[in-house]
Amino acid sequence: MNRSxxxxxxxxxxxxxxxxxxxxPSWATRSATIATVAVLAGLFVFGFWRLDFSFTKLVSGIGQLGVLIxxxxxxxxxxxxxxxxxxxxLAETVAIAFLGTLLAALIAFPIGFVAARNTTVNRIVRFASRRVLDGIRGIDTLIWALLWINVVGLGPFAGVLAIMTADIGTFGKLFSEAIEAADRxxxxGIVSTGGARLHQIRFGVLPQVLPVIAGQVLYFFESNTRSSTIIGIVGAGGIGLHLAEQIRTLEWQAVxxxxxxxxxxxxxxxxxxxRLRSAIIGRPQRAAA
Amino acid sequence: MATSFSRLPDDRLAPYARAYDDANRKKRVQAILFLGIVAGLTLLSGAVAEVDLFKLFGNLGNFFSYFDRILTFDSGPMVGRRVWTDPSEWLWGLGKWLSLLGDTILIAYLGTMLGAIGAFLLCFSASTNLMPNAWLRGLVKRVFEFCRTVPEIVFALIFIIAFGLGPVPGVLAIAIHTMGALGKLFAEVVENIDMKPVEGCTATGAGFSDTIRFAVVPQVLSNFASYTLLRFEINVRGASVMGFVGAGGIGQDLIEAIRKFYYADVSALLLLIILTVVLIDLGTERLRHALISREERP
Structure with a gap:
């Protein structure tokens, strides 16, 4: 700016x-900014030191990576x-993602209602179900895959169950949030016609949340396809097994x-x-217009 | 208050009833068709994924007995007792595990920061409103897409061969994946900014970097920080399994404990991982709410 x-x-x-x-200059904001940046940068440097980053290691690694590419x-x-x-x-991978997502959605559906504030049975049940969902979500899909392999043995079935378990936690949370956001x-209206609790949920809540839930399930089918490409690394079926094998045997063209x-x-x-998501979510809007 | 309804005569009611039935039937046919397709796909993928319900039900007991087993001491003086009856025996490796958990969080932190820096530098070139050159914009977008579609574990497997075993390939793998995921979100935020400050800066003769510094960054920074925090939370989870392939953190000990059937260790490690993830979830949620409320208070 000082040019002209x-x-x-x-x-x-x-x-x-x-x-x-x-x-x-506001010294309060400025010092807060400086302190935040200093803490973040300090942690950054500490991390580099603690995790054994070194310049030579990086340079030689990047050189190696170039050769690999x-x-x-x-x-x-x-x-x-x-x-x-x-x-x-690859077909197995897609099948694992599809089945895992579908099963998770079916199981999480009732849990979502129990964990939502407006449809739950009582406070204690809601609290307990929320904590269980948190616990399930804290464990990565790969860990679930290892645990399920102990139960049903190596193979894609363990992968299906792993995707299912990991997603029950996420779906339960998302579904219950969708249900809580539903219009009262x-x-x-159902209450005023004398509807019982189940009627209220079936005719009052369900029509509102179903499109939202369907959209989320579709979104997760897509992201689960990504996760199911890697669960083969621990032996739970799909393309990950081949990928890990080709990397370990250094068959780079196949990788x-x-x-x-x-x-x-x-x-x-x-x-x-x-496509499907816009078809599902678009439909009720068109009906309303 | 008593209200009485007068019922329409049957001949006038009939068309309405028929129309109602028609509308319902159409919906019902659609729903049945949809369920049929889903059922067909389910059977097909069940066959492909070798789903064996007999095996599942035959072994389902194993799943629960597995949790029973990991919560019971299988050796030492406390054999057969529940693990929480003797916490010092259960969490015998607490010091080592906590330091490994610290490493895991550091891996996630470094990966998130490096990825966020990369995404920050590139996102302005990927947004329609700031980058007129469609060719360059498309290129950056494709790079983001590639980085977020390839799972981080795959990057880690490849990087391990280039950089050697240890946390370095883990950090880099998370960084690359994070750059792809955050780059897309950042670019979307930038595309939704108010363009007036940008025009103001351009009018004073500011260049690309000045415009971004004074017109764009103040608008997007809190959103960027919020997305980065969210990503950090996801990356802590991701870093906990990096050790499965030898890329550092607590995963190494966990996979060993699972594979070698050190039952009590499995439950201790799972507990520590869940606690860490939940704590980090809560912490980042707090921070994000603080950021959002600061944004709303002018």
Whole structure:
């Protein structure tokens, strides 16, 4: 700005004297900002030191990474037989995501009503169900996969159960929030016609929350496709098993091929779920208009 | 107050009743069709995913007995007793585990910060209102998409070969994934800003970086901070499993305990992880509410 001093800049002194309060530095905010930044930066530096970051390590690693990326080109599955195996594993991945999401939604549906303030049975049940959902959500899908492998053995079924369990926690929370956000008026309408508690939920709450819930389930189907690509790493089926194996055996061309397969699948499912979601959420709006 | 309704005569009521039935039937057919499709897909994917309900019900007892087992001492002087009867025996490795948990949080923190910095630097080039060059904008958007679609564990597996075992590949994997996820959100925030301050800055002859510093950043900073906090929470969860593939943190000890059937250790580690995640959830929620309320109070 000092390249071309214009009117406002020439007038700066006058402006400053006229609006002293605006230009005066507020030491309280400034010191708070400086303190926050200092703490964040300090933690940052401490982290680098604690986790053994070193310049030479980074540089040599990035060099290595360049070599690996060079080795990945062109993507190549190796043979037709392997390509067919990969396709099968990819289908398994999508199936795991689909079943896991569907089962989680079915199980979380009643839990959502119990955990919502306006439809719950009583306070204690609501509190308990919330804490259980929090606990379930605190454990990552991969950990659930390891636990389920102990129960049903290695294979995609353990993956389905892992996705299901991890999502019950998230769905339960999201559903109960959707239910709590529902409009009271339709429920009051049902009460005024003499509807019982279940009628209130079925005809007052359900029609409002169903589109929201359907949208969330579709969204999670998409994000679960991503999670189910990796649960194979611990042996719970799907394409992750092949991906981990190809990385460990340093078959870089097959690795990049697998990554591209995953990217395409996720993009396709993303497109489909966006379509479906706008169809579901769009419908009641059109009816109202 | 008594109110009486007069009922329409049957011949006038009939068309309404028919229309009501028609509307209902159409909806019902749609719903049945939809359920049919879902059921078909379920059966198909059940076959592909080798779902075996007999195995599940046969072994479901195992699931609950597994939790029973991890909550019982299986060796030492307290064999057969519940783990919480002797906390010092149960949490025998508390010091080591807490330091590993600290590492896990640090991995998440560094990954989140690095990713957020990357996303911050790139997001302005990915938003329609600030970057007129469609080609460059598309490129940055594709980079974000790639970074967030490839799961962080996959990045970690590849980085481990380049950088060696340890927390460094974990941090970098989380950073890359975070950059992709936050980059998209940041760009959306930037696309929704009020353009008047930008025009004001442009009118004074400010360049790209000055415009962003004085017209854009003050509008978006609290939103950016809120999204970054949310991401930090997600990344703590992600960092807890980085150790599964050898990328540092508490995951290494957990997978060992699960694979080697150190039952009491499994429950202790799960408890510590859940507690950490819940505490961080609560902390970030507080901070985000504080940020939002500061935003609303001018």
């Amino acid at each position: 001093p214009k009117l406002a800049v020439q007038d700066l002194h006058a402006l400053k004297s006229r609006h002293a309060a605006v230009f005066a 060079w080795l990945m080109i062109p993507p190549d599955p190796g043979s037709w037989a392997r390509f067919v195996t990969f396709l099968g594993a 008026k339709p429920v009051e 990049s091929f697998l990554v591209i397969m995953i990217l395409i699948t996720v993009a396709v499912i993303d497109a489909v779920s966006v």
